[in-house]
Each structure stands twice: as structure tokens, then as C-alpha cells.
Amino acid sequence: MNKIQSKNSAYWKKNLQTLVLLLSVWFAVSFGCGIFLTDFLNQFKLGGYPLGFWFAQQGSLFTFILLIFLYVIRMNKLDREFGVNED
Amino acid sequence: MEILTWTYLLVGLSFALYIGIAIWTRAGSTKEFYIAGGGVSPLANGMATAADWMSAASFISMAGLISFAGYDGSVYLMGWTGGYVLLALLLAPYLRKFGKFTVPDFVGDRYYSHKARVVAVICALFISFTYVAGQMRGVGIVFSRYLEVPIEWGVVIGMCIVFFYAVLGGMKGITYTQVAQYCVLIFAYMVPAIFISIQLTGNPIPQLGLGGTLEDGVPLLQKLDGILADLGFAEYTSGRKSITDIFMITLALMVGTAGLPHVIVRFFTVPKVKDARLSAGYALAFIAILYTTAPAVAAFGIFNTIQSTSEKKIEDLPAWVQTWQKTNLITIEDKNKDGRVQYSANQESNELSIDKDIMVLASPEIAELPNWVVGLVAAGAMAAALSTAAGLLLVISTSVSRDLVKTFKPEISEKKELRIARLAAAGAVILAGYFGVNPPGFVAEVVAFAFGLAAASFFPVIILGIFSTRTNKEGAITGMIAGLVFTLIYISYFKFISPDQNNPSYWWWGISPEGIGTIGMLINFSCCYLISKLTPPPPGHVQDLIQEIRIPKGAGQAHDH
Numbered sequence: 001m002n003k004i005q006s007k008n009s010a011y012w013k014k015n016l017q018t019l020v021l022l023l024s025v026w027f028a029v030s031f032g033c034g035i036f037l038t039d040f041l042n043q044f045k046l047g048g049y050p051l052g053f054w055f056a057q058q059g060s061l062f063t064f065i066l067l068i069f070l071y072v073i074r075m076n077k078l079d080r081e082f083g084v085n086e087d
Numbered sequence: 088m089e090i091l092t093w094t095y096l097l098v099g100l101s102f103a104l105y106i107g108i109a110i111w112t113r114a115g116s117t118k119e120f121y122i123a124g125g126g127v128s129p130l131a132n133g134m135a136t137a138a139d140w141m142s143a144a145s146f147i148s149m150a151g152l153i154s155f156a157g158y159d160g161s162v163y164l165m166g167w168t169g170g171y172v173l174l175a176l177l178l179a180p181y182l183r184k185f186g187k188f189t190v191p192d193f194v195g196d197r198y199y200s201h202k203a204r205v206v207a208v209i210c211a212l213f214i215s216f217t218y219v220a221g222q223m224r225g226v227g228i229v230f231s232r233y234l235e236v237p238i239e240w241g242v243v244i245g246m247c248i249v250f251f252y253a254v255l256g257g258m259k260g261i262t263y264t265q266v267a268q269y270c271v272l273i274f275a276y277m278v279p280a281i282f283i284s285i286q287l288t289g290n291p292i293p294q295l296g297l298g299g300t301l302e303d304g305v306p307l308l309q310k311l312d313g314i315l316a317d318l319g320f321a322e323y324t325s326g327r328k329s330i331t332d333i334f335m336i337t338l339a340l341m342v343g344t345a346g347l348p349h350v351i352v353r354f355f356t357v358p359k360v361k362d363a364r365l366s367a368g369y370a371l372a373f374i375a376i377l378y379t380t381a382p383a384v385a386a387f388g389i390f391n392t393i394q395s396t397s398e399k400k401i402e403d404l405p406a407w408v409q410t411w412q413k414t415n416l417i418t419i420e421d422k423n424k425d426g427r428v429q430y431s432a433n434q435e436s437n438e439l440s441i442d443k444d445i446m447v448l449a450s451p452e453i454a455e456l457p458n459w460v461v462g463l464v465a466a467g468a469m470a471a472a473l474s475t476a477a478g479l480l481l482v483i484s485t486s487v488s489r490d491l492v493k494t495f496k497p498e499i500s501e502k503k504e505l506r507i508a509r510l511a512a513a514g515a516v517i518l519a520g521y522f523g524v525n526p527p528g529f530v531a532e533v534v535a536f537a538f539g540l541a542a543a544s545f546f547p548v549i550i551l552g553i554f555s556t557r558t559n560k561e562g563a564i565t566g567m568i569a570g571l572v573f574t575l576i577y578i579s580y581f582k583f584i585s586p587d588q589n590n591p592s593y594w595w596w597g598i599s600p601e602g603i604g605t606i607g608m609l610i611n612f613s614c615c616y617l618i619s620k621l622t623p624p625p626p627g628h629v630q631d632l633i634q635e636i637r638i639p640k641g642a643g644q645a646h647d648h
Contacts, residue, residue: 012637019176026172030165035333048306049298053324056161057382061168061375068175068368084640086359
């Protein structure tokens with residue numbers, strides 16, 4: 001395996017780690033807090049919102065946006081670090 | 088000015104704007120026609136994607152669906168936004184790096200097979216046609232309710248507008264009109280929502296208003312739970328469907344969103360891989376403005392409707408109730424002849440039926456806003472329907488000209504290919520218009536098809552195509568067909584063959600037809616994996632292709648390989 005190839009596969013490995021981390025949060029917030037734990041979380045209040053209901057109709061959507069922007073920042077950094085960026 | 092004058096004025100102005108943009112940005116080459124020349128900025132692409140994605144259903148019907156479903160309506164909110172995380176992280180950057188024009192392009196090249204490509208084209212056409220018929224119908228309904236023209240004429244006018252800018256401008260024209268349409272639709276959605284939020288809770292931000300308190304100091308949601316419980320309905324903030332079904336539907340909608348060809352193709356139009364990632368973020372942010380407002384509109388709407396009708400004398404009902412009774416979106420039948428309206432969960436004594444579309448369409452009148460706001464909402468609903476229709480028509484025309492004609496007759500000239508693309512777009516507009524005027528009785532049902540099929544066909548094959556070097560054409564073709572056939576049969580059985588059995592006691596594992604796409608997707612994944620293990624790995628040039636799309640460097644312009 002030459003140098004570029006091993007560098008590329010190291011980049012890919014880091015990329016996969018990032019994906020696993022971000023998608024775990026994606027799953028935990030939407031399916032976890034928004035569906036499986038809703039009834040439990042509804043005993044807590046966020047302003048006038050029952051917390052589980054807030055996660056299902058507001059919180060998970062905000063989290064999704066945040067996750068994509070974190071991904072953008074992380075990948076731009078990785079691209080530069082491994083010299084696979086486009087500019 | 089009268090409501091009708093304002094509506095004509097604002098809808099007319101918005102149409103003039105779209106046509107102006109179409110003339111200014113018309114496409115000159117196939118590359119401009121298919122992917123806008125690949126030079127769209129991430130921000131513009133984000134807005135265009137948001138308009139492309141938010142259909143007449145999102146704009147007109149979603150809030151009303153949530154009004155009556157309460158917590159269960161969350162499946163739409165999470166399902167139709169969570170898919171963008173999958174798109175941004177798992178699909179968009181790699182497909183942009185792949186650098187061709189369509190989803191079947193990718194399937195055909197990655198699985199080195201015309202057969203795989205044709206299966207993908209059939210899926211793309213089926214998904215897009217079911218969707219576009221609904222949009223045309225939406226345009227017709229808006230015309231007939233606000234402009235007092237028959238639905239048929241509304242559809243024809245809508246067809247002419249879309250025809251003009253989709254056929255002339257291709258992806259380039261569509262992209263920039265979608266940017267304008269996003270601005271129109273989001274403004275139209277937010278204005279009434281903000282005013283209603285101020286009226287009820289004193290908070291101008293609907294997202295905070297929904298969690299706010301009413302004048303008497305009681306939280307809105309708590310009050311709503313109480314009112315609904317008194318009338319015999321389930322509480323607004325707790326679930327009614329089984330958790331399994333909620334989970335399955337949400338996942339099917341998310342994965343389906345990420346597999347819809349007209350959404351995926353938008354990420355081919357940006358210059359670089361990093362722009363594809365960024366524009367998915369912008370797209371979701373723009374979509375979420377509407378999607379986090381919708382639950383507020385939903386709760387405000389059902390609260391206002393019940394407060395202003397329940398136990399009220401029929402002759403004292405507010406003016407908007409009478410206006411919308413004319414269109415049959417609200418019907419009142421005084422069953423016990425006491426001269427008052429009884430709203431109840433009990434079908435026998437309930438005297439009020441409300442169409443879900445009321446929650447958005449009547450919102451300016453409920454909030455007693457000036458007449459121009461009504462015109463604005465009409466223009467917004469039209470923008471939502473037209474932008475989605477245009478995006479879908481482009482997928483249809485591209486599928487015909489590029490994925491079918493060009494694949495089997497690679498020698499045709501670019502000029503001829505462009506002419507075929509335009510002809511196909513024209514044909515698709517006419518066919519969609521026909522279905523808009525004569526809707527098959529099952530428009531609502533076929534939407535379940537579109538998402539289920541996208542989830543069960545495209546999503547697994549594209550994901551494995553990128554993340555697994557071992558998945559081969561045998562696996563992909565079997566997977567797509569198995570996922571597709573399973574989902575198709577399950578939905579058809581409960582929607583068309585035995586609709587009387589469409590309830591949890593007959594469903595497999597308690598999964599409704601809306602959520603079965605999740606199982607279809609799992610079947611597709613398993614077939615892909617198993618069959619690929621048993622058959623030879625993909626050839627060397629495909630292995631190289633996979634390695635290449637994993638690395639952003641060298642994306643360059645989209646091109647014909």
C-alpha cells in the first residue's frame with residue numbers, strides 16, 4: 001500500500017468515527033427522547049412544554065440542524081488535515 | 088381593497104416574478120438543464136432545496152394534521168427533517184463527488200449494470216409521478232378556494248406556469264425560481280403565525296408561544312390537554328398510536344426523505360463536495376423555520392377553533408366560520424336542535440366537522456389580519472406547490488432523456504438530448520395536469536407509496552454503494568427488487584385490496600402501511616449483503632470508483648465520464 005492510499009484510508013476511518021458519533025446523537029435525541037422516553041420526560045417541564053413533547057416537536061429538529069453544521073466544521077478540518085481538500 | 092383583489096394582485100405578481108427569473112436564467116446546455124451548470128452557491132441551493140422539499144402538503148395540510156393528531160403528528164415533523172441528517176452525512180457529499188447528473192446514473196455506474204440502472208429509473212419515475220399529481224391538485228385547490236375559478240382552470244393555469252419555466256429553464260431556471268418561491272412561502276407562513284402567537288400568548292415567536300402561557304396564566308398546552316379531555320378526545324401532548332408504529336413511521340419517512348430523487352439531485356448542482364455538506368445544513372435550517380412553526384400553528388388553530396365554536400350559538404359564530412362553511416371545509420349540523428354547536432369525540436353527538444386544511448388557509452381570518460395577508464397565504468401555498476412540482480418534473484424529464492434514451496443510444500448529440508429532455512418535461516407536465524384534473528381517488532394513499540418505495544429501494548443501495556466495497560450488482564438488483572416488491576404488496580393490500588382490514592389487529596407486527604418502508608429497507612439491506620457475499624466482488628474499476636468518491640479532492644465540475 002503506498003503513502004497516499006494509507007493516508008486516504010486513515011481519513012476514511014476518521015470520517016466513519018465522526019459519522020458513528022453524530023448519528024448516535026441523532027438517534028438518541030429523536031428516537032430516544034422524542035419517542036421511547038417521551039412519557040417519562042413529560043413529567044418534566046420546559047416553560048409550558050412537557051419535555052418529551054418538546055423534544056418530539058421542537059428539540060429534535062434543532063438538534064438535527066446543529067448536527068449537520070458540526071459535521072461540516074469537523075469534515076472541513078479533517079479534509080485540510082489529511083490534504084484531501086478541494087482548494 | 089377586497090380580499091379577492093389582493094389575492095389576484097399578489098398571486099399575479101409572484102407569477103410574473105417566476106416567469107421573469109425563468110427568462111433570465113434559461114438553460115443553454117444539457118449540463119445547465121440537468122444540474123444548473125453545477126455552479127449554484129450553497130446558500131441558494133439550500134433555499135432551493137427547502138422550496139423543492141416543502142410541498143403543498145407541507146404548507147397547507149401538515150399543521151392541520153398535527154392539530155388533530157397532537158403528539159402523534161411528531162412523526163411528520165421528525166420524519167421529514169431527520170432525513171436531512173442522513174442526506175448530509177451519508178449521501179450528499181459522496182454523490183456530489185461522483186459528479187454525474189442523476190440517481191440512476193450512480194446506481195448504473197456503481198453497480199456496473201444497465202439492469203440496475205433501469206430498475207432505478209422505474210423507481211424514480213414511479214415516486215415522482217405519484218408526488219407530482221398531488222402538487223397539481225394542490226395548485227387547483229388554491230385557485231378554486233381563493234380566486235373563485237374552477238379547480239380545472241386552476242390546474243391548467245398552474246400547468247402553463249410550470250411548463251414555461253421548467254421546460255425553458257431546466258434545473259437552472261428551476262433553482263432560481265425556487266429561491267424566490269422559498270422567500271414567498273416562508274413569509275406567507277410566518278406572518279399569520281406570528282400574529283396569532285402574539286394574540287394568544289403575547290410572544291411574537293411561535294416556537295416560544297407554543298410553550299407559552301395564556302392570558303389567565305395557564306400554559307397553552309396544558310389548557311389544550313384539558314379542553315380536549317373534556318370533549319372526550321385524547322390529550323394533545325400524549326401519544327395515541329403504539330410506540331412501535333410511531334418509531335417505524337418516523338424512520339420510514341426519514342429514510343424515504345433521504346432517498347427521494349428530486350431532493351438528492353439538488354446536491355449535484357453545487358460546485359464542491361464541501362458545498363454539498365454545507366448546503367444540506369442550510370436546507371434543513373430553512374426547512375426547520377417552517378417545520379418548527381407548524382406545530383405552533385397546529386395547536387393555536389385547534390385551540391382557537393374549539394374556543395370560538397364549542398357550545399356557542401350558531402348565529403353568533405365568527406365570520407370566518409361562515410366563510411369557510413361555503414367551501415364545505417367546516418360543516419355544522421345541529422343534531423340535538425339546541426341552536427348551539429357541540430364538538431365531541433363521540434361521532435353520534437358531534438355536530439362540527441373541520442377539514443385539516445382550515446388551520447393554515449383560514450389562519451389570517453382567525454387572527455383578524457388585514458386582507459392582504461389572505462392574498463399572501465394564497466401566493467405562498469401556490470409557491471409551495473409549484474416549486475415541488477417543478478423539481479419533480481425535472482427528475483421525470485431527466486430520467487427519460489438521460490437515463491433511458493442516452494443509455495441505450497449513447498451516440499445522440501447534446502442538442503438532441505436537450506430537445507428530448509424538454510419534450511419529456513412537456514409530456515410530464517401534461518400528464519401531471521391530467522391527474523390534477525382527474526385525480527385518482529387515492530392521492531392521499533399514494534404518498535405513503537412514494538416514501539415507502541424511496542426508503543425500500545434507493546436508500547440502502549446508495550448507502551452500501553458508498554460504504555461497502557463488497558456490495559455487487561447481483562446484491563443491489565435483488566435488494567432493490569425485493570424491498571420494492573415487499574413494500575408495494577404490503578401497502579397495496581391494506582390500501583386498495585382489503586382497506587377494511589387496515590387496522591392494527593391485521594398489520595404485521597403492528598406496523599401500519601405508512602411505516603412498512605422501514606421493513607422494506609431492512610429486507611433490501613439484508614438481500615444486498617447476503618447475495619453479495621455469495622457472488623463475486625465488484626470489478627477493479629468499480630473498486631477504484633468507490634475509493635475515489637470517498638475523498639473530496641479532485642471533485643471539479645460535474646461532467647460526463
